[in-house]
Amino acid sequence: MSTQVSLRSFTRQSILPGFWPAFSYTVLYLSLIVLIPLSAVFLKSATSGWAHFWKSIQSPSVMAAYRLSFGASLAAGSLSVAVGFLIAWVLVRYHFPGKALADALVDLPFALPTAVAGIALTSLYTENGWLGRYLIPIGVKVAFTPLGVTIALTFTGLPFVIRSVQPVLADLEPELEEAASSLGASRWQIFGRVIFPLVRPALLTGFALAFARALGEYGSVIFIAGNLPLKTEIVPLLIVTKLEQYDYAGATALAVVMLVTSFLLLLGINVLQRRSRQFAERA
Amino acid sequence: MKLKAFAISALAVSVLFAARPVKLLNVSYDPTRELYQEINIAFAKQWKVKTGVDVQISQSHGGSGKQARSVIDGLQADVVTLALAYDIDVLSEKANLVPKNWQSRLPDNSTPYTSTIVFLVRKGNPKHIKDWEDLIQPGTSVITPNPKTSGGARWSYLAAWGYALKKNHGDEKQAQEFVRRLYKNVPVLDSGARGSTTTFVQRGIGDVLLSWENEAYLALNQLGKDKFEIVTPSISILAEPPVSIVDKVTAKHGTTEVAKAYLQFLYSEEGQEIGAKNYYRPHSPQALAKYASQFPKVTLFTIDEVFGGWQKTQKKYFDDGGVFDKIYTPGI
DSSP: OHHHHHHHHHHHSOSSSOHHHHHHHHHHHHIIIIIHHHHHHHHHHHTTHHHHHHHHHTSHHHHHHHHHHHHHHHHHHHHHHHHHHHHHHHHHHOOOTTHHHHHHHHTHHHHSOHHHHHHHHHHHHSTTSTTHHHHGGGTOOOTTSHHHHHHHHHHHHHHHHHHHHHHHHHHOOHHHHHHHHHTTOOHHHIIIIIIHHHHHHHHHHHHHHHHHHHHHOOHHHHHHHOOOTTTSOOHHHHHHHHHHTTOHHHHHHHHHHHHHHHHHHHHHHHHHHHHHHHHHHHO | OHHHHHHHHHHHHHHHHHHSOEEEEEEEOGGGHHHHHHHHHHHHHHHHHHHSOOEEEEEEOSOHHHHHHHHHTTOOOSEEEOSSHHHHHHHHHHHOOSOTTGGGSSHHHHOSEEBOEEEEEETTOTTOOOSGGGGGSTTOOEEOOOTTTOHHHHHHHHHHHHHHHHHTTTOHHHHHHHHHHHHHTOOOOOSSHHHHHHHHHTSOOOSEEEEEHHHHHHHHHHHOTTTEEEEOOSEEEOBOOOEEEOHHHHHHHTOHHHHHHHHHHHHSHHHHHHHHHTTOEESOHHHHHHTGGGSOOOEEEOHHHHHOOHHHHIIIIISTTSHHHHTTSTTO
């Protein structure tokens, strides 16, 4: 009885035809492209038993890599949000010569092979590099440090924030700000009470995308990180290293921890975002 | 009617196959690109004269461990020519692609040519690097890849260890301390030999690159003798990059005979000379004599003498939790 009811509510939702074909395709597609490969990772990690799994993920170098990967990705995500918001704001609110060009430049990190970005950033920040030669004498080392990792990750994450925030900013009706202003709100109040709450869901989306991308990023980081054990090894590198030592189960163990943690973090961000959106809609 | 059509198509297929050249895939490690380009041309010519069959040889290059893993995962290599024996051992161990005794099937432990580890320094040798001892001085920056992923880096690591062991009359603790101090001077660990060469040569990082002898010469020839110098240390390791046919694959492709001949060719006078020309140390005395000037005399020790073979060495030094991991752990 109860299944019948739920089944009916399942199918009756939409007035558009084609629910079953569309739904079946969605399930098939998700299974083939996402679920089956991911479950293979879980199964493979289980092949060599719990002891090996545990040993693989809690060695000092792996723990250090987790700290670096999550830490640098969070930092890069936050940096992308701050800088990306500013850039999106400038691109939406102001008119200046070369704006179309600047707008197109934003997407470049999407298209560029990340290894190219990594090599370029590294040459920029090493001792003889254009920036490195001025930064290193004053004690700021970027190449081969966690700071370098963060910068590379910000490079790849920035467009996600800009592209999520830009349309929302563009859709903001000027009447809202005018109304706030006529009611006596200061500029900061308008920004803090009117604009920011409306943009917050988009910022969170951008952050989640940039963060997730940063966690999995390999190409751009590998060149600038220096890859020193316990200092600048990222988790994806350790996974590759384990694979090259024929330790398939160990490699997938690292991946499983990475997957589960990322999933929980992204889930948290999604919940936050939903709350924030509800708030924005109410306001 | 049907039968006739079948007969014709069968005939067409067989003609097509007969006319088709034999194909071989040689899966090799990083710095052998230039060597095998030359070997392949010479061997194809010889094989054509001998049997009338064209042979097309493709090459694949990458870090030695990565290449071995690709072969395990199904890359159809007819022959493997890798940086160290352990990477062919795993083909037998993990996937049973070659028999256990693969290394005894060809002369000289299946290594047609050998090499060693030398130092590449910047022109004029501004840090006065002469021997291993100079690498652990504070302020000297050493470039070498990660021994966990690079075959060449494993040879470098063992060469340094062997030097320290000899100097300290076999004291393992002191050898470990020496190697720890050496790696303290390494600012960046690339995953393969070519990556490290690029870091040193093109990005200008580091005072000295620990390198395969042939790779050092290659860098010198391609990038200018006015920029770099080769320093041969007093003592180094005899690096033995072995070769083998991949029995399971050649049996499937029907290429066993030509693959064997290909590897035999490496031992022939012509093959040895091509090896020497590409800066690999040949076994043949004639080839060695002809190219003697490019192989400075250096005391070489083997991995079997000092470390007791690859299986043991891999486990002790390079596996997770091994000595290489320990030298990075603070407080040990």
